Amino acid sequence: MKKYNVAILGATGAVGQEFLKLIEERNFPFNELKLLASERSAGKTIEFMGRSYIVEEATPDSFKDVQIALFAGGSISKTLAPEAAKRGAVVIDNSSAFRMDPDVPLIVPEVNPEAIKNHKGIIANPNCSTIIMVMALKPIYDAAKIKRIVVSTYQAVSGGGKEAIDELTDQVESLVAGRSVEANILPSASLPKHYQIAFNLLPQIDVFVEDDYTKEEMKMVHETHKILNDYSIGITATTVRVPVYRSHSESINIELADALSPEEAKQLLAKFPGVIVQDSPSEMLYPMPLYTSDKNEVFVGRIRVDKTVTHGLNMWVVGDQIRKGAALNAVQIAEYMIEHNLI
Incomplete structure (x- = not known):
């Protein structure tokens, strides 16, 4: 199976940590993994699947060579999601920044997966409720x-x-x-x-x-x-x-x-x-x-x-x-894209 370079923005928070659990549980096909956060959390070490990862400060260039970017949410999405998309990543964003943008699909994979194909580099995760x-x-x-x-x-x-x-x-x-x-x-x-x-x-x-x-x-x-x-x-x-x-x-x-x-x-x-x-x-x-x-x-x-x-x-x-209302839904979007050759 093809493997993908994955970045997680907000890796130290609750949703970011849930992303990591789900990637391991679901045997998500990742090659390289980048853990990103704000300057305040940069430098922390996270142990994951037998490896130590240093959390990096998120910048536009963090997304070079990344195919899938999972954003845990927050105001930083507004700035960094377009930058990640410019560099070739598909961003699956958990913030409210792009949900109502007519050019951004708002996806629950079991409900409206057909809309995924219309993405232009950013896909929005809906509100948890x-x-x-x-x-x-x-x-x-x-x-x-x-x-x-x-x-x-x-x-x-x-x-x-x-x-x-x-x-x-x-x-x-x-x-x-x-x-x-x-x-x-x-x-x-x-x-x-x-x-x-x-x-x-x-x-x-x-x-x-x-x-x-x-x-x-x-x-x-x-x-x-x-x-x-x-x-x-x-x-x-x-x-x-x-x-x-x-x-x-x-x-x-x-x-x-x-x-x-x-x-x-x-x-x-x-x-x-x-x-x-x-x-x-x-x-x-x-x-x-x-x-x-x-x-x-x-x-x-x-x-x-x-x-x-x-x-x-x-x-x-x-x-x-935190699972279906946030992290799991985003991971399922990525899995759907992989399964249907949309990435």
């Missing part, structure tokens, strides 16, 4: 067309980075010990005000934008339209940060154009690649973040009729946002 949702929507959309989506998310703190994970741990330990709690990270470190996440819920992820929706909520709207290539769907979202370490959950209500029973929906979802149906009320079987963390699949349960609308369904969807 969007990926998890469209994995559950696609087989239903194909069978019965979707008119409207109402989604509420319950997003783990790992979506806010390692600092948010550490803050949840520190706050829980402080509360149990009877100490005062410090809040410096959530809803976002860049915001002027912060709230306790331990034993609490925060109905704000990212900044507020038009009509008092958050940027995270509007990402789910705009990205779902683009991925499904259907701008007629009415979509409204509420995104909430919850005191869970890993794996996002979503309550999704859909109004369909055609009739589809819960049993038919379960059968369609069970056949869809990357989805596992866990739905048996009599056995109290349904997806939960504790048991879906570190799993590659998206889990769907609580599928039932919404009797308040014609052709309505409710479902509960859970997926590991």
Whole structure:
């Protein structure tokens, strides 16, 4: 099998580390591997598959002779992704910088792989919550067309980075010990005000934008339209940060154009690649973040009729946002390109 020179930008972060795990787990065909990061993280050593790699500071010339560049995300993507593409690399970017660019495909390989071939050197990975949702929507959309989506998310703190994970741990330990709690990270470190996440819920992820929706909520709207290539769907979202370490959950209500029973929906979802149906009320079987963390699949349960609308369904969807919601989706895009001779 042909092997490829691969660069990982953001190698020291949570998504970058997940890239490395997946490359090893999936026997990804790499030849040379470059681990890149900001100046602050440059010089660190990472042990990987029996070798020691020195993390290099990312510059435009870092991508010379690189065929596949996996970007973990962040503002640096805006500058370095075009530079990497100029040097012949295909960039698979996990940031929001290019998702809505009409010249950049926004890809979930199980959902819209046909769009990959239109890339011009950069391919965008969708938002983690969007990926998890469209994995559950696609087989239903194909069978019965979707008119409207109402989604509420319950997003783990790992979506806010390692600092948010550490803050949840520190706050829980402080509360149990009877100490005062410090809040410096959530809803976002860049915001002027912060709230306790331990034993609490925060109905704000990212900044507020038009009509008092958050940027995270509007990402789910705009990205779902683009991925499904259907701008007629009415979509409204509420995104909430919850005191869970890993794996996002979503309550999704859909109004369909055609009739589809819960049993038919379960059968369609069970056949869809990357989805596992866990739905048996009599056995109290349904997806939960504790048991879906570190799993590659998206889990769907609580599928039932919404009797308040014609052709309505409710479902509960859970997926590991660092795996399928980020790193795994990007690696799968690269694997698809290799398999179909697109790189």
